[in-house]
Amino acid sequence: MARIDYANLNHGPAAALAQRIIAERGSVLHLYQMLLHSPSVAEGWLTYLTAIRQKSGLDGALRELVIMRIAHLNHAPYEADQHAPIALAEGLRQGQLDALASEALPEGLFDARQSATLAYADVMTRSVQVPDAVFDALRPHFSEPDLVELTATIAAYNMVSRFLEALQIHSGDDR
Secondary structure (H helix, E strand, O other): OOOOOOOOOOOOHHHHHHHHHHHHHOOOOHHHHHHOOOHHHHHHHHHHHHHHHHHOOOOHHHHHHHHHHHHHHOOOHHHHHHHHHHHHHOOOOHHHHHHOOOOOOOOOOOOHHHHHHHHHHHHHHHOOOOOHHHHHHHHHHOOHHHHHHHHHHHHHHHHHHHHHHHOOOOOOOOO
16 A cells, blocks of 8 residues: 555646546556646656657667566566556567566577667666666667667656655555
8 A cells, every 4th residue: 555645636736637647548547646646746747758658769669678677676566567568569578578577687588679778777777877888788779869768768767666666656556
């Protein structure tokens, strides 16, 4: 159960933004129901994450690959629960998703681009500072705009998992 109650979506300033979220996304997930305690933060979050997930040129399968890896590295099951179906729909295989929960990733399951991307996500998540060797291995696979979008995606989903886990937001919570 979450550490604080979820926001009431039917009253006050949260109501209008909740209706916008429903119109754009179909429902108000637990994450947004918590964020709606601060409508201004929720609105900024929604704008930023919509840009990352829906307006970026980054390949959807690659985006979901890093989101799922970050969810596992940060022990954020809600994030993994929400993104596993999206990852499969974007073309990742179940075996790949299962492997992302492992501390050390198995050899041969991911291509060179995916492996370089996962190494980058791992070091950004675990250490923050990225060694030149990790970045240099990534560079041949991406344009500069793609590198910016990949980096922003990894940073954004580390933010998401840290928020979720600090407030103990989980899929099975009552709203």
